[in-house]
Amino acid sequence: MGVDAEGYGFPEHKRTLARLMDDVRILSPSGVERVAAGWDEHVGEKNLPAFREAERAALHAIERADRGPAWDEVRRTLFGMTESGGALISWRAEHGEMGHKAENAAFAAALALLADGLVSKEQQDTLLRPMAEALPWLLQE
Numbered sequence: 001m002g003v004d005a006e007g008y009g010f011p012e013h014k015r016t017l018a019r020l021m022d023d024v025r026i027l028s029p030s031g032v033e034r035v036a037a038g039w040d041e042h043v044g045e046k047n048l049p050a051f052r053e054a055e056r057a058a059l060h061a062i063e064r065a066d067r068g069p070a071w072d073e074v075r076r077t078l079f080g081m082t083e084s085g086g087a088l089i090s091w092r093a094e095h096g097e098m099g100h101k102a103e104n105a106a107f108a109a110a111l112a113l114l115a116d117g118l119v120s121k122e123q124q125d126t127l128l129r130p131m132a133e134a135l136p137w138l139l140q141e
Helices: 014-026 029-042 048-064 068-082 089-093 096-114 121-132
Strands: none
Touching: 014 068, 014 096, 029 096, 029 121, 048 068, 048 096, 048 121, 068 096, 096 121
16 A cells, blocks of 8 residues: 555555545635536436446445455545535535535545446446546546
């Protein structure tokens, strides 16, 4: 397990997860709005079952691959950035339903990156699409 510049230990996908964390740290309120809109467009009620299935597959794959502790660490880090008393200004500014949707999208993107190579590309893309509205590099090969 490598350690990034911030001292977080992420597994072999550290650059991608580290990049996501860095981008979440600097996401503007309009970026949070784009992510929330992406959640409505790509998940919403219509696609929620497919999203939940991709989420379950990724969580199961992460546990099978012994990446559970890394997922716990990523979740703690993201929660601290979006919810804690020291949350980033942009995430606090977009509180309520919009901020909640954007937060869900950030967690889904982190889950997808951690499950890279463990779930189908379709499942991974399902989890990445909402966050990719503000961070298009997530869907690039």
